[in-house]
Amino acid sequence: MVDLIISASEAKKAALIAARQSIPQVLLVRGLIDTGASCTCVDPVVLKSLNLKPTGSTSVHTPSTGGAPQSAATFDVGIVIPCIGSVPFILSTIEVIESQLFLSQGFHALIGRDVLSQCHFTYNGLGGYFNLAY
Amino acid sequence: MALEKELETYKLKLPELKAQEGKYALVQGVNVVGTFTSYEDAMKEAYAKFGLDSEFLVKQIRSIEEVQFISRLVVPCHISPPK
Numbered sequence: 001m002v003d004l005i006i007s008a009s010e011a012k013k014a015a016l017i018a019a020r021q022s023i024p025q026v027l028l029v030r031g032l033i034d035t036g037a038s039c040t041c042v043d044p045v046v047l048k049s050l051n052l053k054p055t056g057s058t059s060v061h062t063p064s065t066g067g068a069p070q071s072a073a074t075f076d077v078g079i080v081i082p083c084i085g086s087v088p089f090i091l092s093t094i095e096v097i098e099s100q101l102f103l104s105q106g107f108h109a110l111i112g113r114d115v116l117s118q119c120h121f122t123y124n125g126l127g128g129y130f131n132l133a134y
Numbered sequence: 135m136a137l138e139k140e141l142e143t144y145k146l147k148l149p150e151l152k153a154q155e156g157k158y159a160l161v162q163g164v165n166v167v168g169t170f171t172s173y174e175d176a177m178k179e180a181y182a183k184f185g186l187d188s189e190f191l192v193k194q195i196r197s198i199e200e201v202q203f204i205s206r207l208v209v210p211c212h213i214s215p216p217k
Contacts (some may be wrong), residue, residue: 011174015181018163036205044211054136056192059201060210069201072210073136076177076192093174095192097202098211110206 001107002081002132004031009076010092024050029108033121033130039081041099046076046108056095059122067074073098077118079115081132089119100116139163140191151195161191168193 007026016023020091027046039058056074074095081089092119101107117134140161144151147166151159157169158176162184170176176192184190194200204210 009174009177011177011181012186014178015186018182019186021186034204034205034206038204039202041210043205054190055180055190057137057141059199059203061201062204062210063207064209068212071210071212072202075193076173092175092211097204099204100209110204110208112204134182 001110002033004029004033004109004111005082006042006051006054006109007078008050008052008078009078009094011076012052012057013078016114024081027108030106031109032105032107033112033116034110034112035116035121037110039114040094040112041095041110042075042077042096043101043103043108044098047077047098050077052077054098058095058097059100060097060126062099089132091118093116137189137191140189144191144193148195148197154195156199157195159191159193159195161193162188171176 005026006132015022015043015080053076054073055076057071058074060071060072074097079091090097121128121132138214143164148172152168158173159169160167160180180190
């Protein structure tokens, strides 16, 4: 699990500033690093809080979709993974899939391989820790 | 439904967009407004051109629709009707 900050994308923030509208507050959420997810997913509760509208669509295959992929809404967001004492990992405009993540599991986002492909991720099972280098 | 028209336009224009495989198409209504090398560039142009209230679609051009795989049990959300 990692803490991450989700906000409107930089592209949307620029438009909000140009329109002299307020920028929605960023949200600090828990994310699960999931190498089994090809794309990052965010729970609708988070996207609704940021007052975002869908800006895309993609086909998704999960255990819940049965044998055929299903069309899902995508949103543009900004994601920051803070790092104490160092520079944060910043993705200023990234496409994420809106998915119900069952919040009782304790996270609001799945960090997928689209994000991991932009950094170096290692998991040390014996040591019980992971590294995320960027 | 949100983006229904844009998704239909993308589908109709896909044969001519295939030459730009991998780029990001910006679609609004019945028009493909442009193609961009990065998702971020497409989103910047979309918001600059259409502002905050209009609907638009940004979609990576793929001859064969790319399927995202998520091994965990999650429920992807359909594009919901506009509020």
